[in-house]
Amino acid sequence: MAGQDIVIQPVTTKAQTKQFVEIAYQLNAGDPHWVPPLRSEFTKLITPGKNPFFEHARVQFFLALRQGQVVGRISAHIDELALEQPAEQGMGPGTGNWGLMEASDEAVMHALIGAAEAWLKDQGMTRVLAPISMSVWEEPGLLTLGHDHSPMIMMGHHNAAYQGWIEALGYTVAKRIVSYDLPVTDGFPKLINRIVASGERNKLLKIRKVDKKHFDRDAAIIMGILNDAWSGNWGFVPMTDHEIAHAGESLKPVVHEALIRIAELDGEPVAFMMTLPNMNEVIRGLKGSLWPFGWAKLLWWLKFPKAQSMRVPLMGVKKELHNSRLASQMAFMMIEYIRRDAVADFGTCYAEIGWILDDNQGMVAIADAIGAEINREYLIYDRAIAAAAR
Structure with a gap:
């Protein structure tokens, strides 16, 4: 042509x-x-x-x-x-x-x-x-x-x-679809802290870190929740078992236990939040190649990551709990726990949440409640x- x-x-x-x-x-x-x-x-x-x-x-x-x-x-x-x-x-x-x-x-x-x-x-x-x-x-x-x-x-x-x-x-x-910019150094409004404290008093509710010793198990749990939670969303296409395994293997080098949480209700996993250190901070200077010295920089960063910024690419709550008070409470708890560890252990100053469908009222309400503002738009x-x- x-x-x-x-x-x-x-x-x-x-x-x-x-x-x-x-x-x-x-x-x-x-x-x-x-x-x-x-x-x-x-x-x-x-x-x-x-x-x-x-x-x-x-x-x-x-x-x-x-x-x-x-x-x-x-x-x-x-x-x-x-x-x-x-x-x-x-x-x-x-x-x-x-x-x-x-x-x-x-x-x-x-x-x-x-x-x-x-x-x-x-x-x-x-x-x-x-x-x-x-x-x-x-x-x-x-x-x-x-x-x-x-x-x-x-x-x-x-x-x-x-x-x-x-x-x-x-x-x-x-x-x-949009993403939100969120300063994380100073914490969230008092209302959010009260919601988190209330959730901590619920003996049936547990927010745990992923366990890298059982990474395949937890990756399967997360992707299972994701396929269920997002199944009614615009643009949804289910991930195959091979894609789930491939995604887990690809992300494993940037997975840190403190940055990915699973919420359990009476022992059953019902929600998750995934946060990734912004690897673009280190690869942007490599010009697309690990040679001759890029590999050393990347390996050092992967082992001892310090990330001024992080991204929350995925969050999900099982469909049966959608539009419930418990769903937003779990979300606020996971966000707060990860925020604390990101600031303390990684030196993180801000995070990006997204992408999010602009008509996803639940996620938009959560972003508004924690003071996040739209910083990118994709059409x-x-x-x-x-x-x-x-």
């Missing part, structure tokens, strides 16, 4: 895969807030056999070239598990996605999206929900607020111009496409 001297090529070789990785470093080199991911980790993300997403997804990567030089990239993908979800929850039959997009200019972005849409049409899709890079559990949405500060661990960061380029093609907003866009004749 070509247009305005732009040629779109499907990625089929190792050399093209390397170009797909490298173009992001070239196009974002002038952005002081872009954090270069480790090339080895990004390569795993896009490699079948290394990422269990490929076990239930059809994926095609594309490169854009102008005068023989790579000037952009995009992924087009169809998650078979997403196709099985109810349409009213955002995914559903006929829904495909694109993501991992990088483009030097608007014409390149439009050519790439056109190629992704054509591929999705050929696969029988009738609708695009994007950008999602690649699983909804990874980096959903386009950054539209918060370009003036660097992203935290496992958060996306995009050229501010992308919003206009995408919307010019007729894409409309399907969902807004997920929607567009109907006509499927190709089969």
Whole structure:
């Protein structure tokens, strides 16, 4: 495919895969807030056999070239598990996605999206929900607020111009997701402290740390609660057993017992909160490579982490307790316990909570109660496409 001297090529070789990785470093080199991911980790993300997403997804990567030089990239993908979800929850039959997009200019972005849409049409899709890079559990949405500060661990960061380029093609907003900035040094309002103290008097309620000696057990507990707690949320796609195990193994180096809590009610796990030290603080200076000395810096940080910032990527309460006073009480207790340890043991000054669906009233109320403020916004866009004749 070509247009305005732009040629779109499907990625089929190792050399093209390397170009797909490298173009992001070239196009974002002038952005002081872009954090270069480790090339080895990004390569795993896009490699079948290394990422269990490929076990239930059809994926095609594309490169854009102008005068023989790579000037952009995009992924087009169809998650078979997403196709099985109810349409009213955002995914559903006929829904495909694109993501991992990088483009030097608007014409390149439009050519790439056109190629992704054509591929999705050929696969029988009738609708695009994007950008999602690649699983909804990874980096959903386009950054539209918060370009003036660097992203935290496992958060996306995009050229501010992308919003206009995408919307010019007729894409409309399907969902807004946000993250919240939370100063943690000075603690929370007295009301929150009273709620926490009340929970501590409940003999049936226990908030415990994860146990790294039984990491696989606790990871399975957390992901089980997550799949239950989020099953009614917009955009939900269940994680497979392999994805749960893969996520646990990937996160294990940055897991610290004091930063991940499980709430038990009468001995049964019913809620959890996961907090991760912001590894972007150390990798941002590595320029995407562990060589020659990056590995030593990273290993030292992993063993003796000091993190000015942390991120709360996941929190969940079993569906049976949703909208209950106990659910918010457990949330406040876990937040306070983790806050104390993060400040005392890691020197943490602030945290980021998210992402959160902007219409998730329970989480928004919790964020408001502890004094958190929105610091990033991501938009997920929607567009109907006509499927190709089969």
